[in-house]
Amino acid sequence: MSERAGLVAVPGFPFPVQASSGLEERAKELAGRCARAYALLGHALAVEPEVAVLVLSEGDWPGAGLPYGMPHYAAGHLVLAGGSSHFWRSFVPLLAQAPPEDYARALEVYGPELELEPFFDLLAVHELGHAFHGQSHSRFTRRWLEETFANVCLHAYVAEVEPALLAVLQTFPDVLTTIDSNIFAHRSLAAFEAVYSSMDPRNYAWYQCHFHVAARRVYDAGGIAALQRFWRRFVLSDDELGQVLASDVHPELGATLTGWPARSET
16 A cells, blocks of 8 residues: 655554544554454454554544545545544534434433444444455445445444444444435435445445445344345355356356466566
């Protein structure tokens, strides 16, 4: 992974970590969680992807159209906010539209000011889940499956390693999914596939909350084994892919893979 100029290296982790100046301690906190998740997921999925963690100030945030504070994984880099984010605060009015009993639950978990930073900090593990499938032979057939897989990774991590934070993880999705969905422009799975990368971030978060509710049910029903089954269903070795191509498409296509002429790599 290439290092970014102007950032400070933070040593002591199984992957490169860089931070904006002054955010070194915050980077250690976030990277520590990523390292614990990397160990859990690496053991469960038998994959150790190359990844680098960037913990950035708003001034160093990449101009990729994503609001500061929206964790994301791109080009091998897990990009996290090290400072406070207006993006996090933008969800407070949405949560206030929930039924009174659900809103009261959010206040109980996140405090009277609805401090959502602890929830968004956990999403680093969701993005780490993308690093695992992004550098493997896994190819999810729908965007929503890809996102739900990452959410199963996240829920499994919190349940297994930081169970004291389950309420922090679960309450935001539970409450946001109770508000009137008609306030969002996009609500169908087909729309999610079509405008995945260009919809309003709050609309995107509404989808993610529904995916997380589903992911929690997957984990609750089957634990880590359910995550492993999810993974294996969408990861094919070359031999397995060759068999599928030969049996389901045409033997010649399977032979293209399995009988490819040996040659030196250049």
